[in-house]
Amino acid sequence: MTEAAPAPGGYDESEMQQVLKRGCTAVGLDSSDARLLRGHTNAVILLEKEQVVVKIARKGTRIDDVARTAAFVRWLMDSGFPTVPLHPVDQPVVVDGHAMTFWTYLPQPDKPVAAAQLAQPLHALHGLSTPPVTLPGHDNLAAIRRSLAAITCLPREALLFLTELTEHLESEVRSVEFAMPEGIIQGDPQHRNALHIGDGKAVLCDWDTVAVGQPEWDLVTVEVHCRRFGHGQQHYAAFADAYGWDVTRWPGYRPLAAIRELRMITTNARKVHHAPGSLAEVERRVEGLRRQDTRLQWNIL
Structure with a gap:
């Protein structure tokens, strides 16, 4: 018996792709070359050409919680705090009740942060x-x-x-x-x-x-x-x-x-x-x- 593949962020593949495409279209980003980076909690996806990371909040996550996180990170950015920056679009973007945020992609070496x-x-x-x-x-x-x-x-x-x-x-x-x-x-x-x-x-x-x-x-x-x-x-x-x-x-x-x-x-x-x-x-x-x-x-x- 084949083991079921993990569902990224609780979404099946077709649902995730639909949410991703609609959300990216809403902010003018091309999702045609999207690649899943992580999916155990949220679905974290890289748009290769755009050099933007999209995070689709885990299915069932409250939109207000995602909005609060985005507002907090904007405050960190304004304060000059060392955080990965949000991509400059209005966010979160909500598609069918699912919240998405967009982040600047920072290419990483093979070794993790010490x-x-x-x-x-x-x-x-x-x-x-x-x-x-x-x-x-x-x-x-x-x-x-x-x-x-x-x-x-x-x-x-x-x-x-x-x-x-x-x-x-x-x-x-x-x-x-x-x-x-x-x-x-x-x-x-x-x-x-x-x-x-x-x-x-x-x-x-x-x-x-x-x-x-x-x-x-x-x-x-x-x-x-x-x-x-x-x-x-x-x-x-x-x-x-x-x-x-x-x-x-x-x-x-x-x-x-x-x-x-x-x-x-x-x-x-x-x-x-x-x-x-x-x-x-x-x-x-x-x-x-x-x-x-x-x-x-x-x-x-």
Whole structure:
């Protein structure tokens, strides 16, 4: 039996192409040479001739959320912040209730952005003043619970284990004393949510998770990605040195890291019906949690 191909952004191929063509036509862009870059969350598509990246928000995404993200990025651009820039058209563009945004394409080398290159833009983000856009509050535990309620690929016993772990971690995090002031956080800073711009510098991208919250969550996310995806301790140490603070030396690190990992696992479990090939990796990660194996290497989904 042939495994079903993942549906980019929750769209089947013909639906995605129709939305793409109509949206591009609305802003005067040629989509005839479009090529899918990523599709696990949103459908991210490169228009080769135009040198523009189109992001079709995941099916079911609220248009207001996409509009808020676009307004926030325009504010970053006006502030001179290191972000991938929006293409200069009015956006988001809405086609049949699906929101699209358009971005300047930045050609990339084969190697991903190093963790240390995230430090400067992330530190700058954490020091920004209040934006003229109302951002949501960052809440990993609420996101985990939404995912748990939507997961259909795991047996009841596994869901019970994940639910009990969530409750335990929620109890632990209540006693955490945060060291940094609350502010703007990226929400999912990692090697694939940043782009090279030359001279060893990088800009942040993928602002769907931007929120108001504790910067410690961003720093823990970088550490989790370095540890779980094979980048190594030296990779993370270079980031901590460049940022100027090592979250792993802070007493609240362990519960935050565990919650961040749990969110990553439950988010991917919720999306398995769109990417059936990811189920084995989700199950492997859940088993790693049972063994309390904090060094288990994860495969990228």
